Amino acid sequence: MALNPVYRTPLIARPTEELREKLESIWADPPGLYGWLATTDHKKIGHRYLTTAFVFMLVGGLEALGMRLQLAQPNEHLLPPNLYNQFFSMHGMTMIFLYALPILSGFSNYLWPLILGTRDMAFPRLNAFTYWVFLLAGIFLYIGFWNGKGTNVGWFNYVPLASRPYNPDWNVDIYSLGMVFLGISTTAGAVNFIATMFRTRAPGMSISRVPIMIWGTLVSNVGILFAVPAVSLDFMLLWCDRRFGTHFFDAAAGGRPLLWQHLFWIFGHPWVYAIVLPAMSIVSQALPVYCRRPLVAQPAVVLATILTMVLGFGVWVHHMFSTGLPVIAMGFFSAASFVIVIPSAVSVFAWVATIWTGRPVFTTAFKFFAAEVVLFVIGGVSGFMTAAVPLDWQLTDTYFVVAHLHYVLIGINVFPVIGGIYHWFPKMTGKMMSEKLGWWNFWLMFIGFNLGFFPMHISGLLGMPRRIYTYPAEIGWGTANLITTIGSFVFALGVLLFVINVIRSLLVGAKAPANPWDADTLEWSVTSPPPSYNFAVIPHVATIHPLWEGRLEGETLSILHEGPVLDHEHEMPGTTALDAEPDVILKQPSHSLVPLCMALLIAGMFVGLLLEMWWVAAGCMLAMIPALLWWFWPRVETGWAVRA
Amino acid sequence: MRRSIAIVFAFAPCIARAASPMTYMVSHGPAANPITALGWGLLGLSIVVAAFISLSVLIGIWWKRDRGEYDEVGWPVLSRGRNGMPWLTIGVPVSIVLLLLSAIWTFFVLGATAAPSKTPAITLVITGHQWWWEVRYEREGAPQLTFDTANEIHIPVGAPVRLRLMSADVIHSFWIPQLAGKTDTIPGQVNLAWLQADKPGVYRGQCTEFCGLQHAHMAMYVIAQEPRAFNAWWMAQLRDAAGPPAGLALQGQSVFQARCAICHSVRGLAGSQGVLGPDLTHLMSRRTIAAGTLPNNTGDLSAWISNSQSLKPGNDMPNEDLNGPQLQALLAYLQTLK
Amino acid sequence: MNSNIYRPPTYEETTEPRTLPVGKAGWRTPGWWGVLALIGTEAAVFSYLIFSYFYLQSQTLQPWPPSGLPPLRYAAPSTAALLISIGTMWWAERGARLGSGGRLLSGLLITLLLGVCYVILQCFDWHDEPFLPRSGAYGSLFFAITSFHVLHAAIGVLVLAAMIWWSALRHITAERYTPITVTALYWYFVVAAWIAVFITLYLLPWITPH
Numbered sequence A: 001m002a003l004n005p006v007y008r009t010p011l012i013a014r015p016t017e018e019l020r021e022k023l024e025s026i027w028a029d030p031p032g033l034y035g036w037l038a039t040t041d042h043k044k045i046g047h048r049y050l051t052t053a054f055v056f057m058l059v060g061g062l063e064a065l066g067m068r069l070q071l072a073q074p075n076e077h078l079l080p081p082n083l084y085n086q087f088f089s090m091h092g093m094t095m096i097f098l099y100a101l102p103i104l105s106g107f108s109n110y111l112w113p114l115i116l117g118t119r120d121m122a123f124p125r126l127n128a129f130t131y132w133v134f135l136l137a138g139i140f141l142y143i144g145f146w147n148g149k150g151t152n153v154g155w156f157n158y159v160p161l162a163s164r165p166y167n168p169d170w171n172v173d174i175y176s177l178g179m180v181f182l183g184i185s186t187t188a189g190a191v192n193f194i195a196t197m198f199r200t201r202a203p204g205m206s207i208s209r210v211p212i213m214i215w216g217t218l219v220s221n222v223g224i225l226f227a228v229p230a231v232s233l234d235f236m237l238l239w240c241d242r243r244f245g246t247h248f249f250d251a252a253a254g255g256r257p258l259l260w261q262h263l264f265w266i267f268g269h270p271w272v273y274a275i276v277l278p279a280m281s282i283v284s285q286a287l288p289v290y291c292r293r294p295l296v297a298q299p300a301v302v303l304a305t306i307l308t309m310v311l312g313f314g315v316w317v318h319h320m321f322s323t324g325l326p327v328i329a330m331g332f333f334s335a336a337s338f339v340i341v342i343p344s345a346v347s348v349f350a351w352v353a354t355i356w357t358g359r360p361v362f363t364t365a366f367k368f369f370a371a372e373v374v375l376f377v378i379g380g381v382s383g384f385m386t387a388a389v390p391l392d393w394q395l396t397d398t399y400f401v402v403a404h405l406h407y408v409l410i411g412i413n414v415f416p417v418i419g420g421i422y423h424w425f426p427k428m429t430g431k432m433m434s435e436k437l438g439w440w441n442f443w444l445m446f447i448g449f450n451l452g453f454f455p456m457h458i459s460g461l462l463g464m465p466r467r468i469y470t471y472p473a474e475i476g477w478g479t480a481n482l483i484t485t486i487g488s489f490v491f492a493l494g495v496l497l498f499v500i501n502v503i504r505s506l507l508v509g510a511k512a513p514a515n516p517w518d519a520d521t522l523e524w525s526v527t528s529p530p531p532s533y534n535f536a537v538i539p540h541v542a543t544i545h546p547l548w549e550g551r552l553e554g555e556t557l558s559i560l561h562e563g564p565v566l567d568h569e570h571e572m573p574g575t576t577a578l579d580a581e582p583d584v585i586l587k588q589p590s591h592s593l594v595p596l597c598m599a600l601l602i603a604g605m606f607v608g609l610l611l612e613m614w615w616v617a618a619g620c621m622l623a624m625i626p627a628l629l630w631w632f633w634p635r636v637e638t639g640w641a642v643r644a
Numbered sequence B: 001m002r003r004s005i006a007i008v009f010a011f012a013p014c015i016a017r018a019a020s021p022m023t024y025m026v027s028h029g030p031a032a033n034p035i036t037a038l039g040w041g042l043l044g045l046s047i048v049v050a051a052f053i054s055l056s057v058l059i060g061i062w063w064k065r066d067r068g069e070y071d072e073v074g075w076p077v078l079s080r081g082r083n084g085m086p087w088l089t090i091g092v093p094v095s096i097v098l099l100l101l102s103a104i105w106t107f108f109v110l111g112a113t114a115a116p117s118k119t120p121a122i123t124l125v126i127t128g129h130q131w132w133w134e135v136r137y138e139r140e141g142a143p144q145l146t147f148d149t150a151n152e153i154h155i156p157v158g159a160p161v162r163l164r165l166m167s168a169d170v171i172h173s174f175w176i177p178q179l180a181g182k183t184d185t186i187p188g189q190v191n192l193a194w195l196q197a198d199k200p201g202v203y204r205g206q207c208t209e210f211c212g213l214q215h216a217h218m219a220m221y222v223i224a225q226e227p228r229a230f231n232a233w234w235m236a237q238l239r240d241a242a243g244p245p246a247g248l249a250l251q252g253q254s255v256f257q258a259r260c261a262i263c264h265s266v267r268g269l270a271g272s273q274g275v276l277g278p279d280l281t282h283l284m285s286r287r288t289i290a291a292g293t294l295p296n297n298t299g300d301l302s303a304w305i306s307n308s309q310s311l312k313p314g315n316d317m318p319n320e321d322l323n324g325p326q327l328q329a330l331l332a333y334l335q336t337l338k
Numbered sequence C: 001m002n003s004n005i006y007r008p009p010t011y012e013e014t015t016e017p018r019t020l021p022v023g024k025a026g027w028r029t030p031g032w033w034g035v036l037a038l039i040g041t042e043a044a045v046f047s048y049l050i051f052s053y054f055y056l057q058s059q060t061l062q063p064w065p066p067s068g069l070p071p072l073r074y075a076a077p078s079t080a081a082l083l084i085s086i087g088t089m090w091w092a093e094r095g096a097r098l099g100s101g102g103r104l105l106s107g108l109l110i111t112l113l114l115g116v117c118y119v120i121l122q123c124f125d126w127h128d129e130p131f132l133p134r135s136g137a138y139g140s141l142f143f144a145i146t147s148f149h150v151l152h153a154a155i156g157v158l159v160l161a162a163m164i165w166w167s168a169l170r171h172i173t174a175e176r177y178t179p180i181t182v183t184a185l186y187w188y189f190v191v192a193a194w195i196a197v198f199i200t201l202y203l204l205p206w207i208t209p210h
Helices: A019-026 A032-038 A042-071 A080-115 A125-140 A169-200 A211-245 A257-291 A299-310 A327-337 A341-357 A364-387 A389-395 A401-428 A435-461 A478-508 A594-611 A613-632 B002-018 B031-064 B085-114 B227-238 B248-259 B298-311 B324-335 C010-013 C030-059 C077-098 C101-128 C137-168 C178-207
Strands: A011-013 A563-565 A570-573 A580-587 B122-129 B132-139 B145-148 B152-156 B161-167 B171-173 B184-185 B191-195 B201-206 B220-225
Touching: A011 B161, A019 A327, A042 A080, A042 A125, A042 A401, A080 A125, A080 A169, A080 A257, A080 A401, A125 A478, A125 A594, A125 B002, A169 A594, A169 B002, A169 C030, A211 A257, A211 A299, A211 C030, A211 C137, A257 A341, A257 B171, A257 C030, A299 A341, A327 A341, A327 A364, A327 B145, A341 A364, A341 B031, A341 B085, A364 A401, A364 A435, A389 B002, A389 B031, A389 B085, A401 A435, A401 A478, A435 A478, A435 B152, A435 B184, A594 A613, A594 C178, A613 C137, B002 B085, B031 B085, B122 B152, B122 B171, B122 B184, B145 B152, B145 B227, B152 B227, B161 B171, B184 B191, B201 C137, B220 B227, B248 B324, B298 B324, C030 C137, C030 C178, C077 C101, C077 C178, C101 C178, C137 C178
Parallel strands: B122 B161, B152 B220
Antiparallel strands: A011 A563, A570 A580, B122 B132, B132 B145, B161 B191, B171 B184, B201 B220
16 A cells, blocks of 8 residues: 655656656557557547548538539439438538537647647546547437438528427437537537646746647637537527427527527637637648748737637627618627638738748648638638628628638638648658649649639629529529539549548558658657657757757757656646646546546437437436546546555 | 729629629619629729739749758758748738728618618518518508518519518528618518619519528519509509409319318408418419419419429428319419419 | 846756656646636536526517516525535635645535535425426526526535545545645536526516516
């Protein structure tokens, strides 16, 4: 019965082979199925996020291709209306909720501890739990699609069309419960990122030395914390209306259909920033690497990122300009929507200035990032047009808005994500991707995207409403739609080429050095792929560019190859929130099945609720109590119990 | 303002030629004209901004690329770089000025289009249904002039018309792009809007808030007429259906009473006060049927009656299982509803 | 050299070994940040519920609440119980910091009992209300808001029970008391949220003119 020591003075040393072997034995997952299910390694979880989200994107993409075939010509009969409505609803839901944020969570999960110079997230088991809930919620949201019970009211699911009298089947119940379910994952992930940011940065990485990639994700997750509750609540209330006869949205009994829209867009607009700010920060982080200089005006870009999120909570009504609100209210929200352009302009000018004053290297990743700048501006100015209330009365709910949102979500999310994969693939897998395939990959995607989505502006200006499954021949929308369909298939070909490049590189790619792009942040200071413990000794950070400072500052200030040796079980330093002074040795939990058990219990609860098998739901809830006791039980290895 | 109007006149004919009857980049009434100008203005500004940034990126990539030193792997040497701040210190203030000007213009347009300049004499009470439009005409101080119709709206040229927008079921959005922007019809509330046409013609519109299976087939037409023709139309619409017809049409009338009247009303016909479907009193005065889905001619009418579920799947009208003579009789009767 | 001029720490300074606490010690553990973030998100849910309440109130032409003023028979004593529990929780948490096991256990136990009192009183309140969740939008919201709060209090009670158990097993010491700090943080939030709910649902209808 050893006493659990309260204080320790860690040894300061250079890493030795012996130390690496010891750390490997401590941090590596146990072999076999158990290790696979129980891992809390942020790198494996990051991989899983990236893969799962990408698979969801491919599924959503196939749905989109189905729609494009149906719309290629007037009066087609490929998809009947009930299927078409499910296709566009599932497409929106998949891309916005199951692809756009999770893929960024994948990057952040993989990269945060490496960039921050530590060994794992603040809550490793919560991290595993977050992934399992995302996976199970994604499957849950798809359980009805194969037999016609996919959600069918569009991703924003307006009542009363989504209420029981107009939608009696399970379609919307699955969507409602699935969204509450998925919200658990999103929220838990946000909590984890915030605690990681404020508690586990490497010693010396004071708030001014935090790389911009971290800022984008942090701001996004703070936004998520306050935005996601609105939509979870909204869907919960809707489900109660549908199943228990409450009247939150029922105009006949004092409820209001517009309450749905307010709550939805209070969530929805910040969510847009939640799924683009981390992607923008990928560009801000990696674009300068290929321009061979630091980002221009980095502090201004960080402040602009924060300002965007803050303002993002004050513009939701611009999604509701045609609902008959008072003119004064619309004027206010219109002005706020104009103001939010300003921080975006800061980012754009900082990127352009970085390209302009740098000396770009033409890698595939650089092409994707440079393309992002252009597509962001196109998506941005079309958004600026919709901010003008009276003009929005014309533009809203036409294909102009469809064009706008795809320029935003593909331009500012997909392009940085693909570029980011080209950038970090060597680090994540130890293999280089093919630049030759990358050239084809980029140009097919870029040309296909613009060919596919630019004509949507035209069909929008020609008055084509969204979400129509067909249109008459004489109305003049045929040409634009045909070009869109062709472009979407070219784009799909580009995505296919990307998949081929990933698989090919995994199999036969050249071996990657530790820092193939000569980048500046800590993840490039360890081997590719990184060892299970990330850093053998804990680095001390003295500038924002630890790997560049010798060449930029003239002297090396950060200390990367000598530092505290923390080799008693899963240990990493805890540091203060602003100055990153070490003030505790954190004892992190290791592999565990409890996250998976909790996720399965929650899934069981939602299945019980969906099927109205109340005893299943209640049983799962009760079983969570012992599961949570197991999770939090004081243990020596988590540095709590007084004695073993 | 004047320049933007000039731009409108330069581009409008091109668009109008290419165009769809639904494009809002040309417009024909004071509720839409300032918006069209604003649309062209902001579109032009947007194109300039997007082109400027795109060119900057392209030039920034190629300009001076090859100057300077390279390191041992052939990449340009890492450096602090030249000062990039002028991009921000000039670019951001310029953006702010452009935004401010756009916002001011927007608020002028908002003020000009939020309400008509003179009080409308006519009010149309429009109720969105899945998937058609019910229209009730009301004239200030003359309740005896009220009547119901559907999917086709006649208005007098040069006078504002007030719209009171409601919904019988789910949210729809009323939109005649060349006359005014959209306003939603929402259960439990009445939204006000207005429109005015400055030249006679037929203006197409369509529901723009997703409203279920047949959202794609929920169009409507506004027919703007000279005031005299409009008043004549109103008086004609006000009349009940013509008295009992003769011959085949009389048989058709009893088919109608037996099979159709439960949902449709024909004013003046006993037992025909249905409210689930459009009022058919003057069916033959309309250009289209099924909310703009089909042209209104005998062939399409016949196809619609016997096969509406495959022409507009999911709509509330069942396929009427009529035999040949019954259908012929019914069509003959419907022809009398002028 | 002028000592006022900033200079980066020297190599020796940054690599000097430091003695650090191990495990759940230190001032603000990751758990503290985690629960703070959780409180942020839960506070947002309450805000949106209260927003919905005021929004529907602003849209209705009927009297609000439709069935007359809300009775304070149970709500007032339950508010008092929660207010007192702030003090007992604080007493327990200070006890943990001072290493006083008795203070810790007694404080936690009283807090738990006060929490249970609140939940029971709220059940009586529901039973006595003249409306049901299905009666109309007001009833739906009233039950949604209050039951959401009772859920939070019930979770708090369960956490308190776990803390009592672990305190009894002597896992809380003067060096490692942060689980109690974090629990206290959550409990203060439960009370604060109730005060917002109490003012919105029970007090405002009494003091605003109809």
